[in-house]
Amino acid sequence: MLKDITIGQYFPGNSFLHRLDPRFKIVMTLMYIVMLFMGNEIYSLIFGMVYCATAFFLSKLPIKLFGKNIKPLLPILLMTAILDIIFIREGTVYFQLGIFKLTEDGVFTAVRMIVRIIFLIIGSSLLTYTTSPIQLTDAIERLLSPLKKLHFPVHSFAMMMTIALRFIPTLMDETDKIIAAQKARGAGFDSPKLKDKAKALVPVLIPLFVSSFRRAEELATAMECRCYRGDVGRTKMKIMKAGMNDIISFIFTLIMLCAAITVVVLF
Amino acid sequence: MSIQLSAEHLSFYYTDENGNRTSGDVLKDISLEIEKGSFVAVLGHNGSGKSTLARVFNGILVPTSGKVFANGLYTSDDENIYEIRRHVGMVFQNPDNQIVATIVEDDIAFGPENLGLPSEEIRDRVDEALNAVDMYDYRFHAPSQLSGGQKQRVAIAGIIAMRPDCIILDEPTAMLDPKGRSEVMKTIHMLREIYGITVLLITHYMDEAVEADRVIVIDDGKVIIDNSPENVFTKPELLQAVGLDVPQSTELLWRLKNLGVPVSVNAINEETCVDTLMKLLVK
Structure with a gap:
């Protein structure tokens, strides 16, 4: 959708x-x-x-x-x-x-x-x-790199953007699944009233938030296991x-x- | 043979951020050694501590008592962690939560980039890893366009590109369909053939454990069986006592035997099972 x-x-x-x-x-x-x-x-x-x-x-x-x-x-x-x-x-x-x-x-x-x-x-x-999104974030990271001297966390900023872009489709899929699951439990998403629509979002957003935190933790562990230490000693393929x-x-x-x-x- | 991973009287319990104990002993006084180049499967039902054991071996978790060594490096020493992770790669259950980049080849490059390698070398390693897991044609795809099995193969390639000596897979097939499972298992076998990597496979699928050289069964934080798959799976009473099944082929032969059919119960996979049955029928 x-x-x-x-x-x-x-x-x-x-x-x-x-x-x-x-x-x-x-x-x-x-x-x-x-x-x-x-x-x-x-x-x-x-x-x-x-x-x-x-x-x-x-x-x-x-x-x-x-x-x-x-x-x-x-x-x-x-x-x-x-x-x-x-x-x-x-x-x-x-x-x-x-x-x-x-x-x-x-x-x-x-x-x-x-x-x-x-x-x-x-x-x-x-x-x-x-x-590609990754080229864009890389380019932004490099264009902003003079700001590193002012202790602006340029690398973390670029990494955050990359991860956000990476997880947009994953979270969209998940939202679809949660909506289907809540519908199966009888939640109404079809009411035309704005108030009902807003109310119906709560049981979608809460599971989505909970799972996002879990994903964040797992991803952080996986990144550490792949020797990620921020931009310390990091090189680039491209x-x-x-x-x-x-x-x-x-x-x-x-x-x-x-x-x-x-x-x-x-x- | 030299030792890849070893644990000496390893015990572990979880603590909260203030150091207060929040669980019982998840691992209890485990001592074991895993040899370089071997393929070891760790079996156990949910909550047996098998995933915790995997995490202890590459320093994500540190034992609360006892010692763990990976490649001879003491995991409780923070200074060794980076070196340990270079040599002991880890693949997790959910392929979605370990892919960092938006394009397959960029994700595989993530590990080698963290190692600070020159870009030509990263390029070579990425191409090699893509070929090793048979995903070269998908190198420009977005992870969301891939199936679960393909994503897991990308995750494995991401580890291979770091050229580790050992790879720990924590239930890599648990979230996959049967097709994805067989793809991943095939990849694991190929890695052993090409690179001779030590593989520690955490699983609860008997059919996967059968393919290993050695099977360790964990129950309630203790090693209760540590033997070759032939010796483990031909003793269904032992496995059933800890709530695990035997592989289907073994079970079939056991049932036949219990019905009074004169059949040997040493078959642990389909092939040997078919052979055994053929012998019986041809007679």
Whole structure:
């Protein structure tokens, strides 16, 4: 029942985008977001859109995947667009009905908002679709490693994220099982009342919590048995090495970002 | 032959965090030695102390009295723990709760990474371990996409990649279906053939214990039988006294014998049982 979530999912592959260094991918995604949210004119969006299209082309992923991510957000998008159109009353009036005014600025703001959100989702999905969760956490660990000097527990933080990602499907399966078991005992999950729904969650959450603690203890023992001592003396199988492709991509991103800034500042 | 694991007058009871005793003696004055390269099965019903014994041997638990040595290292000395765990690997019952990473090959790399090996060597060991447990084709899968038997084989590969001298398996098949069980048992045999690893298999399945070189039966924290499988399973009275079954083939022959059929009861697995029955029928 909870299996349809695609945000944060990874699609293995061997495209140009898949092979890029995850550290670079994270930084470039952040640069892309800046690009996308800069400037107030429609044309300032063009850089972000072109950049995203290039990345999409290099990922060799089917466009359908992205539709699936955007679909659940459609109501929210429509809502913001309608609010923008109703409440922004400046600019040339296209059409008026009573106090309702359809203005140029309103339509522009609405379009800009929708385009930005859609491209934000596509761009960040491109990152998670082409980078395995473990590569992502590794990359975050390395990008944050300067913080180690400030005694920030970077390694523990990354390990926690990895384990969380590892156990999401396991706990989902378990939740399904508990719900089935409670249903077999006559628990009602079908009542439309919110109060009943909340009440029905209690007998699901308590066993789930108890078993999670048990799992945590067993996993900790198993990790210790495999000589885990935090990041003391630990090496990695997959070493991240920036290659020519990473540098070229980074320079391309930098040029796009600079161009976007120039256009916004000059015009 | 040299000794892999040994216990001298080992006793154990559980304590809470303040050191207060919370259980009776789980293990009572156990002394035993396990030779390098042997395949030993530890049998016992639930609560007999067999899992506790497994945990004592790689230093997860420390004896409350007596001494335990793994690879000649004293387990009660904290400084030895890391070295002991390098050499004595442990596989647990629930495969889900021992897989750390989201991708099979990354999980197998976890142990060697903790040992601080260079990355090329880790890569070699991971590929070798994947092949040893016949999971190479699944190296990019997520653990949640695997069956129980496959997950348990990944867990075993994770230990193999650390190249231990000894592997302790604590009821590795208890949560698996029959297919998964036979996969895991096959893997254990293969490890013995390829690496000559010492195997200590904790189990309550007679059919698995039959495959070992030596069977230790534990009841109420004490070793009550320590012998070859042939000698253990051909004496059903002894096993039944501690609430254990005999393997099905042995039981069949015993029932025949009790009915007055002139049959030898030395068969402990299907093959020898079939042979025995064939001899009887052909006569």
